[in-house]
Each structure stands twice: as C-alpha cells, then as structure tokens.
Amino acid sequence: MSFKVVVDYDLCESNAICMQIAPEVFEVRDDDFLYVLADEPEETQREKVEEAVQRCPKQAIAIAEA
Amino acid sequence: MDSVAVIGASLAGLRAIETLRRDGFEGRIHLVGAERHRPYDRPPLSKQILAGDWETERIWLTSDEALSDLGCEPLFGVSAVALDPETLQVDLSTGDALDVDGVVIATGARTRTLGDPLGGVFTLRTVDDAQSIAAAFDQGPDRVVVIGAGFIGAEVASTARERGIAVTMIEAAQTPFERSLGTEMGAVIVDMHRDQGVDVRVGVTCEELIGEQNVTGVRLSDGSVIDATVVVVGIGVTPNIEWLVTSGLDITNGVLCDATMLAAPRIVAAGDVARWPNRLFDEVMRVEHWDNATGQAVHAAKRLLHGSSVGEYAPVPWFWTDQYDRKIQLAGRTTGFDEVIVVEGAVEDRRFAALYRKADRLVGVLGFNRPRHVMRYRGLIESRTSWSDAMAAQF
Numbered sequence: 001m002s003f004k005v006v007v008d009y010d011l012c013e014s015n016a017i018c019m020q021i022a023p024e025v026f027e028v029r030d031d032d033f034l035y036v037l038a039d040e041p042e043e044t045q046r047e048k049v050e051e052a053v054q055r056c057p058k059q060a061i062a063i064a065e066a
Numbered sequence: 067m068d069s070v071a072v073i074g075a076s077l078a079g080l081r082a083i084e085t086l087r088r089d090g091f092e093g094r095i096h097l098v099g100a101e102r103h104r105p106y107d108r109p110p111l112s113k114q115i116l117a118g119d120w121e122t123e124r125i126w127l128t129s130d131e132a133l134s135d136l137g138c139e140p141l142f143g144v145s146a147v148a149l150d151p152e153t154l155q156v157d158l159s160t161g162d163a164l165d166v167d168g169v170v171i172a173t174g175a176r177t178r179t180l181g182d183p184l185g186g187v188f189t190l191r192t193v194d195d196a197q198s199i200a201a202a203f204d205q206g207p208d209r210v211v212v213i214g215a216g217f218i219g220a221e222v223a224s225t226a227r228e229r230g231i232a233v234t235m236i237e238a239a240q241t242p243f244e245r246s247l248g249t250e251m252g253a254v255i256v257d258m259h260r261d262q263g264v265d266v267r268v269g270v271t272c273e274e275l276i277g278e279q280n281v282t283g284v285r286l287s288d289g290s291v292i293d294a295t296v297v298v299v300g301i302g303v304t305p306n307i308e309w310l311v312t313s314g315l316d317i318t319n320g321v322l323c324d325a326t327m328l329a330a331p332r333i334v335a336a337g338d339v340a341r342w343p344n345r346l347f348d349e350v351m352r353v354e355h356w357d358n359a360t361g362q363a364v365h366a367a368k369r370l371l372h373g374s375s376v377g378e379y380a381p382v383p384w385f386w387t388d389q390y391d392r393k394i395q396l397a398g399r400t401t402g403f404d405e406v407i408v409v410e411g412a413v414e415d416r417r418f419a420a421l422y423r424k425a426d427r428l429v430g431v432l433g434f435n436r437p438r439h440v441m442r443y444r445g446l447i448e449s450r451t452s453w454s455d456a457m458a459a460q461f
Contacts, residue, residue: 057356
C-alpha cells in the first residue's frame with residue numbers, strides 16, 4: 001500500500017508548517033514556494049504527512065491512496 | 067469511557083473529535099456548539115470573506131456527511147450552561163442535560179466590545195460578524211474606523227484598503243504590538259499600513275461613539291472627531307468561561323489545566339479557552355492562535371483517551387497574519403524579550419526574519435515573507451537553543 005501527497009497550490013500560502021512536520025516530504029524554498037520532495041513517500045512518512053494535512057492552516061494538503 | 071461531550075464546535079472541538087476517533091474511541095460523542103453553524107475556519111473571515119473573494123461555502127471545516135461519518139451527535143445553536151465535575155453532567159441551554167464519561171472544553175472566546183452598540187459598529191469573530199461587515203463595506207462607506215491595531219484590526223484595515231475604502235486605525239499604545247514584537251518591529255507594521263494609505267493614530271483611545279441609532283463618527287481621547295459610518299472594534303477577546311462558574315474549576319482568565327491539558331479528572335480543555343503551564347517557556351499561558359487550537363485539541367483528546375502517558379503539551383506558539391501582500395509570522399514567546407536582531411533580509415524591503423533573545427536563549431522569531439526561516443528557527447526554539455547557537459545557525 002502506498003499513498004500520494006496532493007497539494008492544492010491555489011490554496012497553499014507557503015506557511016511552511018508542513019515542512020517543519022515532514023521535512024523529508026515538504027520544502028519551502030527561498031522563492032517562498034512549496035516543493036513536494038516525494039510525491040509518493042514511504043509508508044513510514046504517513047503519520048507525519050497526516051499531521052501536516054491536519055495542521056496546514058490553508059487545508060491545502062490531501063492524501064490520495066495510490 | 068463510553069461517552070464524551072465536546073463543548074464548543076469550532077476548530078478545537080472538531081479536531082478533538084477527529085482525534086478521538088482516529089485513536090480508536092468508539093463511544094458516543096456529543097458536539098455542543100453555541101453558533102448555529104457547523105465548524106468553520108475563522109482566519110478567512112477578516113480576509114477573503116471581508117474582501118468578498120470567497121463564498122461562505124469555502125470556510126466550512128467539515129460537512130454534515132463527515133460529521134455523521136465521525137459518529138458525532140451535533141447540537142448547534144445550543145450552549146452548555148453548567149458542568150458538574152463530579153457526575154460529568156452538562157446542562158444545556160435547551161433545558162436538557164448530557165451525562166457523559168469525559169468532557170472536552172473548547173468554548174473559545176468572544177470579542178470585547180465598547181458597550182451598547184450603535185448601528186454600523188461591529189466586532190469580528192464569527193461568520194455572521196464577517197458577513198455583516200462585508201455588507202457594510204458593500205455600501206461603499208466614506209471611511210471605516212478600526213479601533214485597536216491588533217492583528218484582527220490590522221487585517222480588517224488591510225482588507226478595507228484593498229477594497230478602496232479610506233481607513234483610520236487607532237491604537238491606545240504608542241506602538242502596536244509593542245508587547246509582543248517590540249517598538250522597532252511594531253513600527254514596521256505601522257509604516258506598512260501608512261504606506262498603504264491608512265491614517266494610523268497611536269496613543270489615543272475612543273472616547274465616544276457618536277450617533278443616535280447609527281454611528282456617524284468617533285471622538286478620540288485627543289479631542290479629535292473622525293466621521294465614519296462603519297466602525298470595527300478589535301480590542302481583543304475574553305474566554306468563554308461563565309458557564310463554568312459553578313463547576314469549581316479554576317477559571318481565572320481561562321480554564322486552568324495541568325501541563326497535559328487536564329483540567330480535572332476526565333475533563334480536558336483546548337483552544338482559546340484553555341490556560342496551562344507550557345514547560346518549554348516555564349509560563350502559564352493562554353494562546354489564541356489557530357495552530358494552537360489544532361495542536362492542543364489533538365493533545366487534549368489523547369489525554370482524555372490514553373491518560374497521562376501522552377505527556378505534556380509544550381509547543382512553540384505560532385501564528386500568521388496576512389496584511390496586504392505580506393505574510394507576517396511569529397513563533398515563540400517574545401513578551402518581555404531582551405533583544406531583537408534581524409538575521410535575514412532587510413527591514414526596508416519588508417522581507418526579513420528577526421530573532422528574539424531572552425536571557426541567553428532564543429525565544430522567538432518574526433518573519434515578513436520569510437516562512438522558511440520562521441519554521442527553521444521555530445525548530446531551534448523548540449529544542450531550547452542558546453542565543454549564540456541560534457545566531458550561528460545558517461538557513
């Protein structure tokens with residue numbers, strides 16, 4: 001079982017909360033944009049990504065089961 | 067534990083319910099919310115809703131279907147009026163009562179007001195408030211007066227300016243945000259508003275709201291009068307604790323909890339209403355931020371379900387505010403800081419990160435359009451990094 005990280009870039013405001021929670025998956029770079037480093041992260045990242053989904057102030061992140 | 071009552075149907079209440087279910091709680095969950103709406107997100111109220119950019123539909127945090135999937139029994143438009151901490155009976159404004167095995171207190175806070183309201187005088191906390199102010203803005207007022215240059219006031223001023231409305235913002239302190247950001251950084255925010263055409267008046271208070279039925283102007287403590295048909299009062303909030311007066315809980319400036327968010331056996335609290343000792347800063351605090359409502363609710367729900375093994379709740383408070391094209395973020399606990407130093411970017415560009423020192427420790431980071439730096443330094447605050455190590459860090 002694997003999962004995909006889906007970011008709605010129309011909603012994303014680069015608050016970088018996700019980067020603090022799951023730095024292996026999310027990175028906000030110097031251009032202030034969010035980059036997803038792993039579209040389909042390891043299963044071990046799932047809990048962190050779930051927390052990022054919940055903590056995102058813009059509700060811009062979702063998980064899709066791949 | 068067979069049943070839980072979650073009192074308060076906003077962000078914290080919803081996150082508590084989601085956590086209870088995710089962690090395997092299978093009993094009944096009652097959700098009691100004083101507003102007639104299902105849980106919604108408040109940050110867009112002062113921005114997208116006031117600007118008229120978003121339909122109200124976009125702020126709901128959940129759907130009726132999702133609430134039903136969570137197996138929660140919502141009571142909207144109903145308030146809790148009393149709690150017996152021995153029996154865990156919750157009395158409701160309908161005259162009914164809930165008898166439960168666990169209680170999550172998440173009743174939030176309400177806006178402070180300036181006495182009897184005239185027409186055209188608003189506060190902003192709820193979606194109904196935001197719609198009323200948006201409707202007043204739609205009338206094309208000649209000027210809006212914002213009383214209080216806190217973050218809500220500043221966001222309202224920002225949105226009004228972006229709608230082309232003239233704005234006067236008054237602030238009792240000599241510098242807005244003086245306590246949290248310091249005079250230097252507070253001045254950056256004032257300058258930003260002045261550059262956008264806001265008439266910012268500091269060191270003055272509202273003496274009188276002038277008008278018979280509807281407001282026509284504001285008389286200030288320096289004797290000046292500003293004509294305005296719309297006034298938005300943003301002078302802070304007060305926690306909703308009156309319903310707990312007979313409970314015997316300590317409700318001085320919020321519901322006092324221990325470091326794990328337990329207020330009494332089988333009773334936890336979270337969000338704007340909760341006060342607790344945050345060990346990271348050795349301070350009893352009450353935090354009115356979106357991010358805290360989520361994190362604290364998750365922790366409180368786990369505390370209720372799993373007991374003290376979940377540990378203490380000791381986060382680095384963090385919030386953001388969007389004003390004009392700037393994203394301003396503050397992480398940490400800066401009140402009473404000793405020094406602030408810009409470590410990245412330039413204040414003149416309004417794109418920078420500044421660090422706050424208290425004694426020999428990094429206690430805060432302020433960012434203007436610098437989210438990446440704020441989060442990196444937030445991590446350092448969390449790990450109790452010394453000032454010298456923080457100054458040496460490179461991001």
